Amino acid sequence: MKPLAEIFSQGEEIVCGQTVDSNAAWLSQQLVELGFTLKRHTAVGDNLEDLVALFTEIAERADCCICTGGLGPTIDDLTAEAVSTASGQPLQFDAQAFAEIQQYYARRNRVMPEANRKQAMLPQSAVSIDNAYGTAPGFALQFKRCWFVFLPGVPSEMKQMFTALVRRQLLQRFPQQPDCLVTLRSIGIGESAIQQCLANFAWPDGVQLGFRAAPDEVQTKLLFPGGFPEAHKQTCVADIAERIGTYVFAIDGLNEQQGDLLEVVASAMSAKRYSLALLETASQGLLAGKCLGREWLTSVEVNLDWGRNTGSWSGIAGAGDLQPIAKVWAEQLKAREQTVFALVQLYSGSAEDYSDKDKTIVLYNALATPTGVVSTKLNAHGTLKHKQNQAALLALDLLRRYLQNKCH
Amino acid sequence: MKPLAEIFSQGEEIVCGQTVDSNAAWLSQQLVELGFTLKRHTAVGDNLEDLVALFTEIAERADCCICTGGLGPTIDDLTAEAVSTASGQPLQFDAQAFAEIQQYYARRNRVMPEANRKQAMLPQSAVSIDNAYGTAPGFALQFKRCWFVFLPGVPSEMKQMFTALVRRQLLQRFPQQPDCLVTLRSIGIGESAIQQCLANFAWPDGVQLGFRAAPDEVQTKLLFPGGFPEAHKQTCVADIAERIGTYVFAIDGLNEQQGDLLEVVASAMSAKRYSLALLETASQGLLAGKCLGREWLTSVEVNLDWGRNTGSWSGIAGAGDLQPIAKVWAEQLKAREQTVFALVQLYSGSAEDYSDKDKTIVLYNALATPTGVVSTKLNAHGTLKHKQNQAALLALDLLRRYLQNKCH
Numbered sequence: 001m002k003p004l005a006e007i008f009s010q011g012e013e014i015v016c017g018q019t020v021d022s023n024a025a026w027l028s029q030q031l032v033e034l035g036f037t038l039k040r041h042t043a044v045g046d047n048l049e050d051l052v053a054l055f056t057e058i059a060e061r062a063d064c065c066i067c068t069g070g071l072g073p074t075i076d077d078l079t080a081e082a083v084s085t086a087s088g089q090p091l092q093f094d095a096q097a098f099a100e101i102q103q104y105y106a107r108r109n110r111v112m113p114e115a116n117r118k119q120a121m122l123p124q125s126a127v128s129i130d131n132a133y134g135t136a137p138g139f140a141l142q143f144k145r146c147w148f149v150f151l152p153g154v155p156s157e158m159k160q161m162f163t164a165l166v167r168r169q170l171l172q173r174f175p176q177q178p179d180c181l182v183t184l185r186s187i188g189i190g191e192s193a194i195q196q197c198l199a200n201f202a203w204p205d206g207v208q209l210g211f212r213a214a215p216d217e218v219q220t221k222l223l224f225p226g227g228f229p230e231a232h233k234q235t236c237v238a239d240i241a242e243r244i245g246t247y248v249f250a251i252d253g254l255n256e257q258q259g260d261l262l263e264v265v266a267s268a269m270s271a272k273r274y275s276l277a278l279l280e281t282a283s284q285g286l287l288a289g290k291c292l293g294r295e296w297l298t299s300v301e302v303n304l305d306w307g308r309n310t311g312s313w314s315g316i317a318g319a320g321d322l323q324p325i326a327k328v329w330a331e332q333l334k335a336r337e338q339t340v341f342a343l344v345q346l347y348s349g350s351a352e353d354y355s356d357k358d359k360t361i362v363l364y365n366a367l368a369t370p371t372g373v374v375s376t377k378l379n380a381h382g383t384l385k386h387k388q389n390q391a392a393l394l395a396l397d398l399l400r401r402y403l404q405n406k407c408h
Numbered sequence: 409m410k411p412l413a414e415i416f417s418q419g420e421e422i423v424c425g426q427t428v429d430s431n432a433a434w435l436s437q438q439l440v441e442l443g444f445t446l447k448r449h450t451a452v453g454d455n456l457e458d459l460v461a462l463f464t465e466i467a468e469r470a471d472c473c474i475c476t477g478g479l480g481p482t483i484d485d486l487t488a489e490a491v492s493t494a495s496g497q498p499l500q501f502d503a504q505a506f507a508e509i510q511q512y513y514a515r516r517n518r519v520m521p522e523a524n525r526k527q528a529m530l531p532q533s534a535v536s537i538d539n540a541y542g543t544a545p546g547f548a549l550q551f552k553r554c555w556f557v558f559l560p561g562v563p564s565e566m567k568q569m570f571t572a573l574v575r576r577q578l579l580q581r582f583p584q585q586p587d588c589l590v591t592l593r594s595i596g597i598g599e600s601a602i603q604q605c606l607a608n609f610a611w612p613d614g615v616q617l618g619f620r621a622a623p624d625e626v627q628t629k630l631l632f633p634g635g636f637p638e639a640h641k642q643t644c645v646a647d648i649a650e651r652i653g654t655y656v657f658a659i660d661g662l663n664e665q666q667g668d669l670l671e672v673v674a675s676a677m678s679a680k681r682y683s684l685a686l687l688e689t690a691s692q693g694l695l696a697g698k699c700l701g702r703e704w705l706t707s708v709e710v711n712l713d714w715g716r717n718t719g720s721w722s723g724i725a726g727a728g729d730l731q732p733i734a735k736v737w738a739e740q741l742k743a744r745e746q747t748v749f750a751l752v753q754l755y756s757g758s759a760e761d762y763s764d765k766d767k768t769i770v771l772y773n774a775l776a777t778p779t780g781v782v783s784t785k786l787n788a789h790g791t792l793k794h795k796q797n798q799a800a801l802l803a804l805d806l807l808r809r810y811l812q813n814k815c816h
Contacts, residue, residue, distance in 0.1 A: 012629075013620045015446045017436025020428060024451075028425025038423045039458065043432075043449040046618075050447065073600055076618055107766045108789050113600040133765065133791065154621070156791070212426060284700050285693025288710055292692045293763055293792045300710040302696055355701055384701045 003063035005036035009043040010069035035178035051082035059144035069153030071136035073115040087143045089124040097128040097137040177226030184220040186247040197243045246406040268403040269296040277337035282347040282391035326366035334368035342368040345395040411471035413444035417451040418477035443586035459490035467552035477561030479544035481523040495551045497532040505536040505545040585634030592628040594655040654814040676811040677704040685745035690755040690799035734774035742776035750776040753803040
């Protein structure tokens, strides 16, 4: 019997709909992977009575509850007080939590506002959880049947704390045999096309298939039950990866986490000490921005000319096929910047086509490499932002394919 | 006393985290505007016992509950059955709902699968709600204290039905006077600092204060009760805006929605047909990327030199104060690109300082304008991504301050 888990979110901004509660979904996925049965999500506002009632309810029916929000320094942050009231445990000053809040400000050469002292007042039996990225420490405690974990509502802080600390604590406390989730991460192919690739695959008993269309990739998720034979799992995943083809850029959960498209490219670029010069048009700086902190990106040019005029790139007349131009420019850029690679991303389509969510633009990517120039010609559709993101990702994907020896 | 409302979402994909429940946020916003007090969001999976328990709970404590999901034709769609069990009302064949399902298939020249007949079985007192975009009709009924409205989980169908039909029904059933939410949007100042600015403000009765720290701004939220005198509201908001100061870039909910920082800048730039040339360093293309589709951004340069060497910008020696350099470069850029404005964003701090979440970098922004150069010197801290985003936003904010006549 798997332990029962719930997710609880606190905040007027969630209950009143100003914020979509993406924390609840993220945490649920993590708990499913740890072998919990997820029973309920609840969100309430910053109201002491509601919070107390809810903690009391959950304490009776769940084995574990992850709570987010309400840990801030302001008067509407009531979580610790509500837990104290519900559980009958007085609030106590936690010296370690306070020292960490003070350090947060000291490192930034700022004076800690008096209001932040409140964040170090925790219920008596609570164990504090260090927040390396913000001022609000988390805490955890047992209340009746349920192990409650309280984390800040800011997604980046919450995720970092869960991954770095909470995950391990939960594994110790709830030692059920977790299921094994393997995720095949792909770009350039849609969910239904992947489903067709897998149509006549013979699924082993107990393996669950799921899909997730994220903004930057499509994920094919295979949930293997705890105890599924390792060798069989490996061959099963390899077979599915081959069916989906060169669109797969990473497989997570098998041996190591390979990360997203940028991580996959960055690992290879750093390991081989490669360098890249980049020319962006449709993506307008987005790809350079994504590569922040990557030492292998040594030169960036953003060319906005295209959208301004009626269809020529700096004197090159006519719309039509830009692939030859992209290739020549990539070679020139590589020679000029003296880099190992040069990536040029052009597009055809007017400014109106770009802005109109019902129109398509054509992306022309060219990558100059030590062994010649490779290129792709692909469509981007949807909103302005969606096209921009596709332009950035599909250009980067050409580099990924070359680095993984997957250019045809 | 305002009526109390809850949102309820059904579906394994929500409880297990495969789908982020954006319906709940959307519906909450609608209900807030209609004058409800939102008390709780709940999501559970496709489990009859949980559903029955939950409907029974909600029927006792809420005046209105909007429920999504669980109306489909398959065996895991249990909503009608659960409502029937909880309320003791038998399921009955609804001829009108059935006719509408049949028409849906007829219009598409498709045969209605036998399974869809189930969707026309509604609890005895239910009023069906036509679904013009799908097969699942909605329904509504009174159960104890609560008026329940059941809608499909597919967001497009749900929104269409709410907007076309449910909204009007709710206004008839709950004729309260809606509240008015005013949001002061600021950048460059934190939540606790704002709270200090407002410390000795004399709050009028019934006005609720809240804060929200979004990634790109801090929001100060004032909820005025329905019927609060308009003139008093205006002076109250003006007073609070003045206390917070020039950090406030927009006020939403008073007259019109002004939008986020980029929208505020974009409106002014477009209205006056201004043009901008941009040089980015710390933000590395992110600001250009955010400005996609804005015709007033006519030239972008991304300079990556700084991170590469030991502390000089293209031959300008020494770290120290970069403000004079930023100003000169802004004037040069404006002259070269012949734009109305030129914005230069430099920083000091090594590549290590930039990457280290505990270290601070100093941002130097300079804006060349038709009336001279203005500049800011500000700190950025936190993770690489956080610093980058701060660099982009604080540079843009200098332009905003000039456009709003808020440069000192």
